[in-house]
Amino acid sequence: MARFSVSGGDDGEGSSNHQSRKRQRLPSIDEDEETAGSSGEEDEEDDRQIESMSDDSEREVSIEEARRIAADPVTSKESSLSVTLLDPDVLDCPICCEPLKAPIFQCDNGHLACSVCCTKVRNICPSCTLPVGYIRCRAMEKVIETSRVSCTNAKYGCKERMLYVNRFSHEKLCVFAPCSCPVLDCNYTGYYKDLNSHVRAKHKDEVVPFVWDVSVTIRLDKTTILQEEKDGEVMVVQVFRGLHVVYVVVTCIAPSAREVGCFSYYLVTVPLAVDGSLVQRSMMKNVQKLSNEQPEDGFMVIPSYMLSGSSRILLGRGRAYGHA
Numbered sequence: 068m069a070r071f072s073v074s075g076g077d078d079g080e081g082s083s084n085h086q087s088r089k090r091q092r093l094p095s096i097d098e099d100e101e102t103a104g105s106s107g108e109e110d111e112e113d114d115r116q117i118e119s120m121s122d123d124s125e126r127e128v129s130i131e132e133a134r135r136i137a138a139d140p141v142t143s144k145e146s147s148l149s150v151t152l153l154d155p156d157v158l159d160c161p162i163c164c165e166p167l168k169a170p171i172f173q174c175d176n177g178h179l180a181c182s183v184c185c186t187k188v189r190n191i192c193p194s195c196t197l198p199v200g201y202i203r204c205r206a207m208e209k210v211i212e213t214s215r216v217s218c219t220n221a222k223y224g225c226k227e228r229m230l231y232v233n234r235f236s237h238e239k240l241c242v243f244a245p246c247s248c249p250v251l252d253c254n255y256t257g258y259y260k261d262l263n264s265h266v267r268a269k270h271k272d273e274v275v276p277f278v279w280d281v282s283v284t285i286r287l288d289k290t291t292i293l294q295e296e297k298d299g300e301v302m303v304v305q306v307f308r309g310l311h312v313v314y315v316v317v318t319c320i321a322p323s324a325r326e327v328g329c330f331s332y333y334l335v336t337v338p339l340a341v342d343g344s345l346v347q348r349s350m351m352k353n354v355q356k357l358s359n360e361q362p363e364d365g366f367m368v369i370p371s372y373m374l375s376g377s378s379r380i381l382l383g384r385g386r387a388y389g390h391a
Contacts, residue, residue: 158211158231160184162193166232169208174199179207220244223258242324247356249292249303249320259321263299266292274301282381287315287336287374293382300330302351302382307361313374315367321353329353331383336369338376345369 152158160167162184170182174192178199185200192199216234218225218241225243238244246262248255250270255262266274274292277283285291291304300319307314317334321327329350336345347367 158214162188166235167207167211168232169212171204171207171211172200173202173204173207175202179204218243223261240322240324242322242326244322244324244355246320246322249301249357259327260299262320263294263301266294266301267299277302277382280381280383282333282335282379284377284379287313287369287378293380295382302330302332303357304334304380305357307366309361309368311371313369313371314362315347315369316362316365317349317351317380318354318357319351320355320357322355323353327353328384331385333381333383334367334378335380336373336376336378338373345373 156164158167159165160179160181162180165181167179167181172180172182172185174180174195174197176192176195176197178192178194178197180188180192180199182200188199190198190200211231214231215228216231218227218229218234219238220241220243223243223245225241227237227241229237243258245256246259248262248265248270250266250273253270255265255269257265270292274294275283275285276296277293278296279298283293285293285304287304287306290306293302293304294300295302300321302317302319305316305318307316315334317332319327319330330353331348331350334347338344345367349365349367352365
């Protein structure tokens with residue numbers, strides 16, 4: 068179920084207020100029949116003049132009120148309509164299931180299709196085989212163009228309202244996209260800054276504290292969760308075991324939003340029985356939830372015989388240029 072607003076609608080209050088406004092007239096004075104002749108005609112003339120003045124005054128007030136409402140953003144916002152869709156798919160193309168955007172076409176039976184799909188189906192409606200792509204559905208185009216929807220991350224703090232067609236692109240980069248706690252058996256999900264506070268408050272003994280651009284010692288025989296001491300960012304060094312090797316992935320628990328920023332790591336493994344060291348320097352991915360699947364890219368491969376030594380990692384904002 069989706070809720071959206073249609074801007075620029077008239078809720079009818081303005082017209083009802085206008086109709087309910089009464090004309091103010093002076094009470095007529097009844098005189099004796101003997102004096103009602105000429106004075107009665109003068110009173111009727113006065114009433115007509117007063118009524119005309121009242122109408123002019125009323126029109127002036129109505130014009131001023133209309134100008135005030137148009138200039139008042141709060142009143143203008145209140146004029147939009149709130150609509151609840153029981154089936155939000157009606158705003159999507161029934162062929163490609165992507166959000167509809169102008170131009171929108173319909174066949175003679177009223178089946179809709181976006182312009183891209185009209186080309187893909189060779190202008191044959193897949194629902195009824197009638198021609199499609201020649202008749203515009205102006206009504207649906209107007210609905211799409213005037214509809215505003217709330218972000219699905221509103222319950223986590225996002226207050227953005229956008230065109231329905233822009234909803235998915237916004238949500239992919241929304242800073243309020245929910246993130247899941249990386250601690251095993253913890254079901255907490257929320258805004259990434261709230262998640263950072265949650266980890267600090269609830270899992271202090273299960274994380275390794277670190278400071279930006281200062282290396283810390285970690286073990287590569289298990290997954291390690293790290294948290295920055297001041298800013299609170301949560302990083303995870305995941306270890307996946309393979310045949311005589313381990314795959315190491317370093318990620319930040321945060322959405323891929325510009326406001327979050329980017330992070331890097333510098334990982335060094337020094338084995339005991341072999342001269343030399345293994346070094347990996349890379350940018351890390353922002354993920355909203357850890358995956359238990361073996362990674363396909365962005366990992367470091369370490370032979371099992373090198374795990375007997377020590378490993379150090381340096382985490383930084385932006386690109387790391389230091390040495391661990």
